[in-house]
């Protein structure tokens with residue numbers, strides 16, 4: 531698979547699946563918008579390999595052949611714009627939700643996950659069950675390939691099933707799937723081999739892993755580097771480095787006060803371990819183009835951007851065109867993550883009201899342009915003025931204070947990334 535850019539889209543769950551796990555037209559629109567906006571690799575969020583692995587009511591699935599057509603529509607839509615489609619497959623494991631899947635979660639060992647409400651109390655699987663789960667990963671990947679995917683993402687991070695095998699904290703097995711790192715790696719490696727055999731040599735195999743679990747006693751960077759070297763012996767095309775588990779969610783999804791690039795040093799260590807055998811990318815707050823460029827300059831092959839492309843589907847095109855001030859910024863507020871977990875909601879974005887409803891909310895030219903007065907220069911008034919002007923109205927914005935941005939300026943004193951939204955809107959109003 532050849533990509534036209536060194537920026538790839540990290541999977542971001544949108545809650546745009548139906549209750550039966552199928553990808554909706556809105557889900558297809560979300561992906562197509564990113565392809566149209568210049569992303570060379572568009573990623574479908576984690577699709578479950580089995581109903582039992584579901585962690586959310588609107589979780590996407592690849593556990594039945596009937597779910598293939600939604601992915602086929604996505605592949606067709608993304609390919610229309612010359613982009614490639616990667617589909618992520620996942621199984622929640624100990625971080626599963628009994629009240630969603632209606633069955634007790636399963637995991638390598640019976641180690642509860644106390645984060646979230648209700649907590650999750652998994653049951654340890656038998657060897658036969660593990661082997662069946664490997665087969666379910668393979669079948670899901672085959673379905674994605676049948677749908678026309680160009681790449682398969684293996685969700686091997688964030689404490690879900692596959693990464694829970696690697697951690698000595700959550701894998702306490704004494705059989706061939708537990709014990710030494712090599713034995714804890716057996717399940718992930720067999721998943722990788724099975725998938726490669728099923729999808730053939732032409733579809734890329736991408737593996738997301740933790741550079742560290744950020745939990746005492748869990749996977750650390752030296753363990754991760756050793757595992758990455760094992761992966762490099764397998765037919766894997768790219769390793770994407772992330773980090774954290776549900777117990778360290780603030781690390782997986784960093785906030786507006788965290789500096790960018792928190793996983794870069796781990797990714798460089800992993801690159802050192804795998805050399806030229808596998809491409810390595812890294813994720814986490816890399817949507818500032820200068821930061822992304824500096825990460826690539828340090829020797830990594832790709833940068834992987836999740837929320838940056840959630841906030842602006844046209845991110846890559848704007849970077850290419852040198853229109854950096856026009857990029858709708860991600861301010862790391864995590865509203866998308868909160869909403870994703872809210873029943874009935876989709877993963878809306880605080881800085882882009884179109885996100886997850888791309889077709890319906892696209893700004894159309896006003897049939898009868900008007901003169902509009904917007905009263906109040908907080909971010910809501912600013913956004914309204916910008917959007918009305920884009921639709922062709924003649925807009926005046928009035929603010930009684932001496933500065934624009936309202937309370938977001940105040941909030942930015944403790945959450946510095948928030949300032950980016952005020953600066954962006956100010957630039958758009960100029």
Ligand SMILES: Cc1cc2nc3c(=O)[nH]c(=O)nc-3n(C[C@H](O)[C@H](O)[C@H](O)COP(=O)(O)O)c2cc1C
Pocket residue numbers: 540541542543544575576618685738772782783784813814815816817834835836837838866867870877
């Ligand atoms: C709402 C939301 C949903 C996410 N869903 C997934 C997912 O399905 N699979 C996955 O591997 N990572 C998922 N992530 C994690 C992102 O891919 C990424 O690792 C994380 O947001 C940090 O990178 P960023 O700063 O570029 O967003 C999700 C993140 C968010 C905010």
Ligand code: SF4
Pocket residue numbers: 837838840841859860861862863864865866867878879880881882
């Ligand atoms: S701005 Fe907030 S809601 Fe939008 S993508 Fe970034 S973190 Fe998510």
